[in-house]
Amino acid sequence: xxxxxxxxxxxxxxxxxxxxxxxxxxxxxxxxxxxxxxxxxxxxxxxxxxxxxxxxxxxxxxxxxxxxxxxxxxxxxxxxxxxxxxxxxxxxxxxxxxxxxxxxxxxxxxxxxxxxxxxxxxxxxxxxxxxxxxxxxxxxxxxxxxxxxxxxxxxxxxxxxx
Amino acid sequence: xxxxxxxxxxxxxxxxxxxxxxxxxxxxxxxxxxxxxxxxxxxxxxxxxxxxxxxxxxxxxxxxxxxxxxxxxxxxxxxxxxxxxxxxxxxxxxxxxxxxxxxxxxxxxxxxxxxxxxxxxxxxxxxxxxxxxxxxxxxxxxxxxxxxxxxxxxxxxxxxxxxxxxxxxxxxxxxxxxxxxxxxxxxxxxxxxxxxxxxxxxxxxxxxxxxxxxxxxxxxxxxxxxxxxxxxxxxxxxxxxxxxxxxxxxxxxxxxxxxxxxxxxxxxxxxxxxxxxxxxxxxxxxxxxxxxxxxxxxxxxxxxxxxxxxxxxxxxxxxxxxxxxxxxxxxxxxxxxxxxxxxxxxxxxxxxxxxxxxxxxxxxxxxxxxxxxxxxxxxxxxxxxxxxxxxxxxxxxxxxxxxxxxxxxxxxxxxxxxxxxxxxxxxxxxxxxxxxxxxxxxxxxxxxxxxxx
Numbered sequence: 001x002x003x004x005x006x007x008x009x010x011x012x013x014x015x016x017x018x019x020x021x022x023x024x025x026x027x028x029x030x031x032x033x034x035x036x037x038x039x040x041x042x043x044x045x046x047x048x049x050x051x052x053x054x055x056x057x058x059x060x061x062x063x064x065x066x067x068x069x070x071x072x073x074x075x076x077x078x079x080x081x082x083x084x085x086x087x088x089x090x091x092x093x094x095x096x097x098x099x100x101x102x103x104x105x106x107x108x109x110x111x112x113x114x115x116x117x118x119x120x121x122x123x124x125x126x127x128x129x130x131x132x133x134x135x136x137x138x139x140x141x142x143x144x145x146x147x148x149x150x151x152x153x154x155x156x157x158x159x160x161x162x
Numbered sequence: 163x164x165x166x167x168x169x170x171x172x173x174x175x176x177x178x179x180x181x182x183x184x185x186x187x188x189x190x191x192x193x194x195x196x197x198x199x200x201x202x203x204x205x206x207x208x209x210x211x212x213x214x215x216x217x218x219x220x221x222x223x224x225x226x227x228x229x230x231x232x233x234x235x236x237x238x239x240x241x242x243x244x245x246x247x248x249x250x251x252x253x254x255x256x257x258x259x260x261x262x263x264x265x266x267x268x269x270x271x272x273x274x275x276x277x278x279x280x281x282x283x284x285x286x287x288x289x290x291x292x293x294x295x296x297x298x299x300x301x302x303x304x305x306x307x308x309x310x311x312x313x314x315x316x317x318x319x320x321x322x323x324x325x326x327x328x329x330x331x332x333x334x335x336x337x338x339x340x341x342x343x344x345x346x347x348x349x350x351x352x353x354x355x356x357x358x359x360x361x362x363x364x365x366x367x368x369x370x371x372x373x374x375x376x377x378x379x380x381x382x383x384x385x386x387x388x389x390x391x392x393x394x395x396x397x398x399x400x401x402x403x404x405x406x407x408x409x410x411x412x413x414x415x416x417x418x419x420x421x422x423x424x425x426x427x428x429x430x431x432x433x434x435x436x437x438x439x440x441x442x443x444x445x446x447x448x449x450x451x452x453x454x455x456x457x458x459x460x461x462x463x464x465x466x467x468x469x470x471x472x473x474x475x476x477x478x479x480x481x482x483x484x485x486x487x488x489x490x491x492x493x494x495x496x497x498x499x500x501x502x503x504x505x506x507x508x509x510x511x512x513x514x515x516x517x518x519x520x521x522x523x524x525x526x527x528x529x530x531x532x533x534x535x536x537x538x539x540x541x542x543x544x545x546x547x548x549x550x551x552x553x554x555x556x557x558x559x560x561x562x563x564x565x566x567x568x569x570x571x572x573x574x575x576x577x578x579x580x581x582x583x584x585x586x587x588x589x590x591x592x593x594x595x596x597x598x599x600x601x602x603x604x605x606x607x608x609x610x611x612x613x614x615x
Contacts, residue, residue, distance in 0.1 A: 017323040017325070019237075019280070019363070022344070022363055024344065024345035024346075025325075025343060025344055025345045026345065027345035028287075028325070028326060028327065028328050028342065028345060029325065029326055031328065032287065032326060032328065054345075056345075060345075060346075063346075063347055064345065064346060064347055067330065067347040067348065067517075068287070068327070068328030068329045068330050068348075069328070069329035069330065069514075070287045070288070070328040070329035071328060071329075085507065086249045086450075086507055086508070086510075086511050087249050087250070087446075087450055087493060087504050087507045087508050087511070088249055088250050088406045088407055088493050090503070090504065090507045091406075091407045091408060091493070091495060091499055091504065092406075092407070092408075123329075124249075124331070124510075124511045124514050124515065125247060125248075125249040125250075125331075125450075125511060126288050127246050127247060127251065127252045127255050127286065127288070127289065128252055128255075129249065129250050129251070129252055129404065129406035129407075129412070129491070129493070130252055130404055130405060130406040130412035130413050130414070131252075131412070132406065132412075136288055139290040139291060140290075140291060141288075141291075
């Protein structure tokens with residue numbers, strides 16, 4: 001893995017947010033960026049490269065990447081449904097949403113469809129309790145979910161892949 | 163209708179951007195502090211306002227500021243905690259999404275008061291689009307000369323950076339947040355030393371919630387004493403409440419802290435009553451970690467007084483019969499909801515979010531989750547309920563950070579007030595799989611002992 005000049009400029013900008021010598025603070029934003037540039041997940045190679053960029057050891061990257069839930073350490077589908085299942089979403093029917101996705105795509109939480117298009121994850125509270133049930137879809141939220149909205153999101157995911 | 167200090171202009175068209183925000187009177191507080199006030203005077207106004215930390219703990223903000231160490235030649239930092247992750251809480255997101263400049267304006271005033279030349283907003287990574295809104299707003303403030311070197315010719319330099327998290331509730335705990343901002347796992351630190359002495363990169367640091375910092379703007383503009391006239395008792399000013407669950411109008415409401423819980427739930431100005439014509443069964447009024455109360459204890463205190471939306475009234479009766487204001491994450495449950503199942507989802511949440519440093523929390527949250535699931539699935543025994551009680555007691559107070567307490571309290575309160583519902587799951591396992599326990603006696607008026615004097 002190697003970043004282009006343009007990508008490296010982005011890395012430099014991230015590091016400029018901190019005082020001299022505190023570049024390790026850029027680790028979390030840089031892992032987000034690397035994951036996004038690497039097809040949605042962090043390979044060991046990608047993490048080693050991040051360590052090199054920040055002049056820290058690889059283990060310092062691994063211990064962070066394994067701690068935070070937004071980093072995928074395995075490849076994921078092109079579209080990832082992250083359905084919130086904590087209390088307030090449960091009160092508004094998040095279980096039905098998870099069951100409906102299984103009905104439509106045959107995947108349970110943690111699984112990816114055979115064609116590699118969709119991954120389903122269940123996640124804990126995303127701070128959208130008043131707009132439940134909801135899911136995270138890439139950098140955005142999809143709220144007030146219904147079966148019809150899930151159908152539309154599946155169609156959208158398929159269209160994106162073509 | 164109560165006064166609004168934070169969200170009054172949140173829906174003015176275009177307020178997300180500097181020009182409109184400025185035209186509506188934005189950044190006046192920055193002009194006032196930089197041109198007419200000393201940093202100490204700003205701290206003094208915040209103290210006078212009685213503002214209490216809006217993240218959940220309710221600690222007086224002005225007092226927290228006055229603890230900040232000021233050793234010669236060492237930088238100091240302000241870090242805004244926008245890692246809003248307590249289930250039921252989504253008020254900071256609302257404020258940042260609709261009126262981001264209010265936070266930035268408050269941060270400049272606070273940075274001046276504290277002597278921070280480089281301040282950070284630590285925002286949960288899932289709020290990615292909000293992070294982008296904030297970055298645009300910061301750039302606009304920079305372009306307008308409200309950030310950068312020598313702001314308004316005052317000699318004060320300040321810049322703001324937006325730092326994303328990556329999915330960890332624990333980073334809402336201030337020392338875990340600082341660890342995360344240093345590029346590490348979010349493991350809370352042992353205190354002391356407190357961040358006010360040794361925080362970000364070993365320097366004196368103040369960590370404040372988004373809403374607390376936004377409240378600095380009206381406090382500076384109107385003066386601390388004026389601010390303190392709103393609300394009641396030690397609950398001064400306004401509070402953002404994010405309401406969710408089985409109500410007609412979920413959303414974020416700014417309340418003056420002088421209304422009753424009943425008015426908040428049933429009035430059309432706020433939650434608009436329970437959805438689908440159902441009855442109120444229970445409520446967790448301050449985010450998932452504060453004690454759940456049955457309807458009867460929620461609306462009236464054990465003394466028979468009307469329960470108000472204030473720090474004091476919500477905690478009236480202690481944990482035996484009261485709860486807490488917490489973060490203002492107001493979760494309402496109707497008569498069809500199962501307290502056992504809801505408590506199970508919360509236990510699962512805390513198990514997932516435990517950082518794993520302290521054994522009571524790491525192990526205990528896992529056990530609580532498994533036992534609650536067992537009871538919910540009709541496989542529990544009576545001794546499991548006692549075991550749950552025993553585990554939560556052994557977590558509470560025995561961990562480095564308050565996540566242990568936050569995990570223990572919901573389980574303790576559920577058993578304290580809804581023990582018969584837990585027992586019903588044990589004695590009627592097959593029935594519990596097909597229907598819920600229902601309202602039972604949870605909404606019946608409490609028997610108040612007649613005064614004997």
